[in-house]
Amino acid sequence: MYEDTGYNDIRKNLDYHHWNKQDSLILTTMISTFFIWGVVLSIAPLITTWPFIPKYFDEYIILSSPSGLLSGNFLLGYISDRYGRKKLFLLTVFLTSAGLLAIALIKNPYLIILSVFTAEFGLGGDETISLSYLSELIPLKYRGAVLVETSNVANVSIVVMAAIFLFIPDSVYADKLSLLIIAISGFFISLIARLKLKESIRWDYLNKNTEKQRVKINFSNSIKFLSLSFIAITIVVGFAFSSLVLGPFEFPQYSSLIIFGSTLGGTLTGLIGGIYIGKSRRKIVSLLGYTGMFIIWILLLIFIKFVLSNIYILIFMIAVSGIFGELGWASREMLEPENFETLHRGTGIGSVRTVGYFIYIISVFLLVNKSIYFYLYYLLIIYLIGFIGSVLYYKYGRETRKSSVL
Structure with missing residues (x-):
């Protein structure tokens, strides 16, 4: 289907056009989206610090996060391949804002669990669709940097939310007010910007002019899915349990x-x-990131008694691991959308991430009420999986840095 001259012309125009107002609008929209996504990602663990939440609800509040993300990534990713990116963009912003608004206004633990699930469902799908949209429309020259920097905004908002909970302690009012402001402002900024967005030109052309084909099961596609799934497991589970759920x-x-x-x-x-x-070779960034995380965690366990002697030493070690984790996160944000074809991109990204969130859910049951030693050794296995995935991709994967997405 890629012998189509019309589609190849579209790809060339999209890959090599000069940055324009539409690109700036897309960037603004995605920055607001990923900021809200980081808030939603961090909110479940932070909610457990609220005094009116009974301790036995902690596990279920934390579980509601990956459950929503798994469902949203897979289901909405698949639907976006069938019906387009823009229609889903409007749905996800409503779902996410409604979930955040409910968390800000209610105190019932059961309704909070449902609200977290709703917000995560919306943002899970939104991230998958956003990565697809960015990779399909942003010029090739800027694609990697935009994918990395916009997704890193989620980390910025996690730090902001943690700072609010940390530096204004024991103030549920301040926490809820922050969520209320973010939910309302984020909704209107995202909605107004998204109404001005166009449908993905690549998806629109292929949807109208080609017949969707099944993905071939061969060595190349199998290795691609396996390596990207291993990488997803490490980022999803490793980041969640070393940073968000550890507390x-x-x-x-x-x-x-x-x-x-x-x-x-x-x-x-x-x-x-x-x-x-974003301008670097994806294989190198991936290998460096996942190797670094694995080595840091080995060192942490070698000196485990010293590390656990002071909470600040433990946080420092995790922060150093997080530097390499950002390389792993960034490579994943680039490799996933760049590796799947346009009519299967949402499904491909969603499927890979579903593997990670499924392991996340299992890990909650495995790690709750376990000793810190069991917890940290379990994470070593998770980082080993990512290291293996990065080696597999380095050896057999496709370098996508300068490649036009299909």
């Missing part, structure tokens, strides 16, 4: 501090080096 499960009194400190290193790495990372 509620092991150090409840330090939950906000752990999220703030451990995420700060990766966030600054993305802000400072995101443009360079």
